[in-house]
Amino acid sequence: MKAPQNTDTTETPAAAQQDNPADPILRRLATRAMGLTGADIERIVREARLKARRGKRSINYKDIEGGIRGNRPPVPYDLRWRFAFHEAGHAVAHHALDLGPVRGLNIDTGEGAYNLIGFHTFGTNTRTWFENVLTVLMAGRAAENLVLKRVSSSSGGGDDSDLARATRIAFDMERTLGFGTEHPLLYRPHRDPGTILDRDAELAARVHARLEAALDRAAAILRRRRPTFHALAKALFDAQAMDENAVLQILRDGDPPP
The missing domain is CATH 1.20.58.760 (Peptidase M41)
Structure with a gap:
């Protein structure tokens, strides 16, 4: 098994954008999803939609966050x-x-x-x-x-x-x-x-x-x-x-x- 290693991502700040009510939620989701691939995210969202559909309701933030957390084993x-x-x-x-x-x-x-x-x-x-x-x-x-x-x-x-x-x-x-x-x-x-x-x-x-x-x-x-x-x-x-x-x-x- 590969030893855990630190993975750091750097970016140059983009142009400032106006805040909207969804920004804090999107930032939190983006932070939770760091390290996942696009395919991982697509699968998690698809599973969250299915879960919401079974519950006869709209998909929400907690569904996606739960999917992200469930995609990862607990860290010792x-x-x-x-x-x-x-x-x-x-x-x-x-x-x-x-x-x-x-x-x-x-x-x-x-x-x-x-x-x-x-x-x-x-x-x-x-x-x-x-x-x-x-x-x-x-x-x-x-x-x-x-x-x-x-x-x-x-x-x-x-x-x-x-x-x-x-x-x-x-x-x-x-x-x-x-x-x-x-x-x-x-x-x-x-x-x-x-x-x-x-x-x-x-x-x-x-x-x-x-x-x-x-x-x-x-x-x-x-x-x-x-x-x-x-x-x-x-x-x-x-x-x-x-x-x-x-x-x-x-x-x-x-x-x-x-």
Whole structure:
């Protein structure tokens, strides 16, 4: 069986839209459905309609939410706490660095936890921005180590994992983005960073140093905002899925005074 791994989804915020009464319900459903495929959603809605038809009534929100929850096996207690701390770590670091909105968090699946994080359009592509993104990517691992005193494979294990994406960014900073500590003006792309890192020990050390610095920075942010971090993890553990408004309320409550 494949080990549970953290799956993080990033997005660039779309143009602002006017709210309507259905928005909170749709956001909650979207948060609950994070990690499901289009085919999964289609089947769940079809089954919910059938259930409503048998009851001689219209389909409602609870039918669909129940279908989503029923599609997933219960997450073991300890694993749910690990997921909650991991995702809360990402969210707190993201908010502290003012990178953009946290659209939702979900730990309601035994196959992994999910977050939907947006990025502001300003400030991108600078050295500081890339270092901030590295910090957010490493924050889940930092959170596990800070609270649970040991890390799991939730940060790695796949090409879309936290460690994979962080390694790629750090690699590109050294070789293609002009931020390298050695020959920064040389553009040296490669489709398979792992191959290059295995052959070039000095480059691997520089990339790893960037990841260590991001990990330390993430841990420092979580220690400074420990009450907010723990409050968000507890709320996520209890709810298992939180939309943007629920997450933001806790993050804003923990913001330092101006």
